[in-house]
Amino acid sequence: MIDRIPSIDIVRFSTSGTEAIQTALRGARVFTGRNLIMKMDGSYHGSGDIAEYDSFVSPVRKGLSPHIDKEVVIGYFNDERTFQIIDQYKDQLAAVIVEGVMGAAGIIPPENGFLNQLQEKCRQYGIVFILDEVISFRLANAGAQEIYGLEPDITTLGKVVGGGMAVGAFGGRADIMSVFNPSKPNAVHHSGTFAGTPIAAAAGIAMLKKYQGETIIHLNEKGNQFAEDLKDLIYEYNLPLTVTHIGSLLNLHAIDTPIKTVDDVRRGNQTVLQAIQLAMLNEGVFFPKRGMMSLSTAITTDEFEFVLAMFDRVFKKYSMFIE
Ligand SMILES: Cc1ncc(COP(=O)(O)O)c(C=O)c1O
Structure with missing residues (x-):
């Protein structure tokens, strides 16, 4: 160290x-x-x-x-x-x-x-x-x-x-x-x-x-890609959600304005975030109710695709609900 x-x-x-x-x-x-x-x-x-x-x-x-x-x-x-x-x-x-x-x-x-x-x-x-x-x-x-x-x-x-x-x-x-x-x-x-x-x-x-050098760079790239894919889905369904991210760390927020401070996070709709979390749980994907996700080197491309497909499914339902 x-x-x-x-x-x-x-x-x-x-x-x-x-x-x-x-x-x-x-x-x-x-x-x-x-x-x-x-x-x-x-x-x-x-x-x-x-x-x-x-x-x-x-x-x-x-x-x-x-x-x-x-x-x-x-x-x-x-x-x-x-x-x-x-x-x-x-x-x-x-x-x-x-x-x-x-x-x-x-x-x-x-x-x-x-x-x-x-x-x-x-x-x-x-x-x-x-x-x-x-x-x-x-x-x-x-x-x-x-x-x-x-x-x-x-x-x-x-x-x-x-x-x-x-x-x-x-x-x-x-x-x-x-x-x-x-x-x-x-x-x-x-x-x-x-x-x-x-x-x-x-x-x-x-x-x-x-866990050093290329391995970290690779995991960060996967995290950036995952965050971008999630953002694309949010855009596609026009949902009031935001993703903050850096490398292999990301967080989903139920707010559609930029997040720079903790007060911005606190303005998010916790009820919506928890509903999404529960809906994802029903689809077999768990993340904490505050929306944080951190990727690991063990996650495979198939698993990424599965998680994104489940977000797609949940976001689709959510978009029907808010229209
Ligand atoms: C930034 C930060 N500092 C300290 C801690 C505390 O570490 P531990 O849970 O090992 O006591 C955590 C745990 O989540 C953390 O996220």
């Missing part, structure tokens, strides 16, 4: 992305001597308290610490407001954590150098810039940071880097990562019974060897 991701000098392993992120955030606090964390509205960074905090559900309703809003400040993906908020809290911010591509929120790629500007702001104020590549690592040899020309201070990883086994990892600048060095006095504690468990490590190494 160090060979593959130039921004990573040292990497540490855990059993999930959630744990990797919690630990990385602690490290950032100790490194900077500051407490506040910025995360983007609607982003998903696992199920730790900081990660779960968001603007639209009260912390108490989610069972989070009632003081969580003193520890986390919300930024907005692809939105200039974020930079003003960082200016406002610059002396208190330990870290800004952001996804390489907004994943669970609806596959929203960064626009107009948003992540580059974010990284620049963090550099300017000595804030640790954490890029969460738990989902976006699959997009290139070194993940979204390669695509967008980023050099995060810390990268968090999970999912594919375990080759299907339970894994999480975080790594980055040697000076920041050294706060975890157990041979140093007052090192930040990082342990876990199964952290870096040999089975996950072996599966991860096998995956890293197989």
Whole structure:
């Protein structure tokens, strides 16, 4: 992983992305001597308290610490407001954590150098810039940071880097990562019974060897083609739907205006999206009700064609319904 991701000098392993992120955030606090964390509205960074905090559900309703809003400040993906908020809290911010591509929120790629500007702001104020590549690592040899020309201070990883086994990892600048060095006095504690468990490590190494270069390019091309075919169907039936996509990641939205932010996603018609999801399930194709799809190297051309044929069938019914 160090060979593959130039921004990573040292990497540490855990059993999930959630744990990797919690630990990385602690490290950032100790490194900077500051407490506040910025995360983007609607982003998903696992199920730790900081990660779960968001603007639209009260912390108490989610069972989070009632003081969580003193520890986390919300930024907005692809939105200039974020930079003003960082200016406002610059002396208190330990870290800004952001996804390489907004994943669970609806596959929203960064626009107009948003992540580059974010990284620049963090550099300017000595804030640790954490890029969460738990989902976006699959997009290139070194993940979204390669695509967008980023050099995060810390990268968090999970999912594919375990080759299907339970894994999480975080790594980055040697000076920041050294706060975890157990041979140093007052090192930040990082342990876990199964952290870096040999089975996950072996599966991860096998995956890293197989999933690189041409294989990634090929899967991304398949994803782009699939997204274009889906868009063609939407166009053909003139449906109020939109597909966001990058490489092997895509998301169907029940809205017909462009999607650049999480607020755009929230304006979508969830009832329609869920109806399409259920109709697809009836045809033998499952995807989550939020419309996200991520392709795997194992999917064959026949399977792609089957899924598209089922979308065709469902969209045809839907078009009759709205006319
Ligand atoms: C971007 C992102 N970060 C972190 C996580 C959490 O990873 P885990 O489920 O391994 O705790 C996820 C999981 O979906 C994710 O999508």
